[in-house]
Amino acid sequence: MRTIDKRLSAKLAPVLVKRAPTLTLAFDARCKSRLAATLDNGEEIAIVMPRGTVLADGDMLVADDGGFVRVIAAPQDVLIVRAPSVRLLTRAAYHLGNRHTPVEVGADYLKLEADPVLEDMLKRLGVLVAHEAQPFQPETGAYGGGHKHGHDETFGEDYALAQKVFDEHHGHAHDHDHSSCGHDHSHDHDHSHGHHHHGHAHR
DSSP, rough: EEEEEOOOSOOHHHHHHHSOOEEEOOOHHHHHHHHEOOOTTOEEEEEOOOOTOOOOOOOOOTTTTEEEEEEEOOOEEEEEOOOHHHHHHHHHHHHHHHTTTTEOOOSSOEEOOHHHHHHHHHHHHHOEEEEEEEEEOOOSSSGGGGOOOOHHOOOOOHHHOOOOOOHHHHTGGGGGOOOGGOOSSHHHHHHTTTOOOOTTOOO
């Protein structure tokens, strides 16, 4: 049985991509670093990736014999959230983020794994919720890894920037020290809403 243990960061020639057998996995399986799986051609394989790996649609993996395998994100039961206003959609994103729900953020929609409790919450917020079968590729912030395709160093920077902006807009003005590039995140004064300080991506 072949073991797949590497993800390619380099671009492959299209002919090699086209020739590679495919591995179709739902999001839950793409988050596992240890997995027994079956390629779409029926071959049983073992996946052994670094911890925290989140495979994305189109990722090219390398097996221990040097062969390539292409990842396909399987369609799965998802909720598509749309709203008549940006404000309402943003509000829905905020409430989902508060619950640390993996969410795929589109230009005018949010996508999440189907869940009756969240569906009920979203409907109460007044957004439109539809059930669909689609591939699911959420933002990677919530589990600190994922499909930045070999640009992982920028992920940490993006996150730090987002964190800084978030802090500046969430009433830490009383610190009066934004100019010195941010706070030490120790925040003794208890922020009851401190849901953004879980440090999951502070590498």
